[in-house]
Amino acid sequence: MAFDKMELQKIEVWDGNRAAAQALRQSQVDVVAAYPITPSTPIVEGYAKFLADGYIEGEFVMVESEHAAMSGCIGAAAAGGRVATATSSQGYALMVETLYQASGMRLPIVLNVVNRALAAPLNVNGDHSDMYLGRDSGWIQLDAYCPQDAYDLNFIAFKVSEDHDVRLPCMVHQDGFITSHTAQGVHTLTDDEAYGFVGEYQPMNDMLDFEHPVTHGVQTEEDWHFEHKARQHNDLMTKVMPKIQTAFDDFEKLSGRKYNIVESYDMSDADVCVVCMGTSVETAREVATEMRAKGIKAGVVGLRVIRPFPFFEIAEALKGVKAIAALDRSSPNGAAGMLFNELAGALFNTGTKALLSGYVYGLGGRDLTKAHLVSLFTELQKNVDAGKVTTPLQQFIGVRGPKLSFL
């Protein structure tokens, strides 16, 4: 290989961006086409620097917009290379058209999404608005709660996305600033271990294979469009989860770190629990432990895989619990929150009698404090004691002014 290896310490103090950039280096990504945007910029900047310093054999393509960035990634993936990029917020929004192209063309691309609020009003801080925007785009979506996860999940993403039975692009989400710019200890893999895990890129239907010409980016009208979409949905519903599980198992063997499609903490005997994503999962875990010392049996469920949605896994995780709070970090703008709706759907035909309430929190980077979570768990316990939801079904946490609630 025509590049230098890098000696890493066993534990490096990296922020989430650095962790993701290092994972792209260790995966030896062939092409990154990128247009920088806060707070994801250091990921592609990091790749570019590793490339310039001779640590990667690849191409960095500078483009004029995020739409062009993803278009470049699509071209490179169709040509037959390992491809990745990163974006956030408005950039992600501009990419949306091409996100559907990438997944519909069944191209394995890894997109690091550093979650950030969507304007207006303009805001560079973290919430899940952009992440939610892509949830019907046909991509696999993995969610990191801390820099360690952001590092590890990139390897998982390449492994699953490039599998010839999958061939679907994959996003790795991390919280803007709270993960992306927060330095924490990250247990590293050596370059050989990491590359050994993701493996050599195995092309499929690559356009640069002139012996086997293929067509990409076709038009199908009512004669075939539905069949293509149905097949894509079928593969997301049936093929992706087992591949993710296998990748998680193999990764645990390699690193000792165990990931689950749905992460459950203190759930075996929990009466009350919150279901959330991103850094909030970890903060909630700490508070749940503290609530148990106060006599409230609290647990936490985190989504590790957002798409495909772990319909059965989440119902299983919530089987015995009496009150559930669904925490959405995105404004539903005229509906119940996404998590509230997904959980309701997953639980409706099960035997559960759990009380479900929804909370909207943390928009534009607004802090989710431990104090907020203490009141939340306390409120859930009140619901359990009363045998019904004692509050409106949708409440806002941490917004100034009179308490807001709906439904």
Next chain:
Amino acid sequence: MLEIRWHSRAGQGAVTGAKGLADVISTTGKHVQAFAFYGSAKRGAAMTAYNRVDDKVIMNHEKYMEPDFVFVIDPALVFTSDVTINHKENTIYIITTHMSTEELVASQPRLAGKKVYTVDCIKIAQETIGRAIPNTPMLGAFMRVSEMYDIEFFKESMKRILGKLPQKIIDANMLAIQRAFDEVK
């Protein structure tokens, strides 16, 4: 859990300082977190950075903090922002100033009755590094006040972290750390 809040101006190196400190502490087997509030802050705007240190994995990601230590690396911030916000009874302040501790406390009544140490990190940085980058001297002062690590161990660790800089700059930083360690009162 040990928690530190830095008061700085964007560009003075608080984020680098917080990350550097986290890096040193991490090598001793402890768990660390270093982060900052950015917003769209431009160079010169008041900002805060944070450290958390614990024996267990740090899962708390709230931005709210009641710090054990407050570092102020720009002398004017004591007067233009509230450096005592969310303080605890035993919060310790290390403040960059050309004044003596008594003069400083007299000029900012919020600090009355608090544990305040002073050191002129700006002057030290100018005289050693040649630029007003007060982050590494603050860490030298912190080593003296907290007695966290032996200063020689700390300087050796910082040499590794500053590794990519020219040798002249690294040497100047070592001098700055030592001077702040010696001069903090």
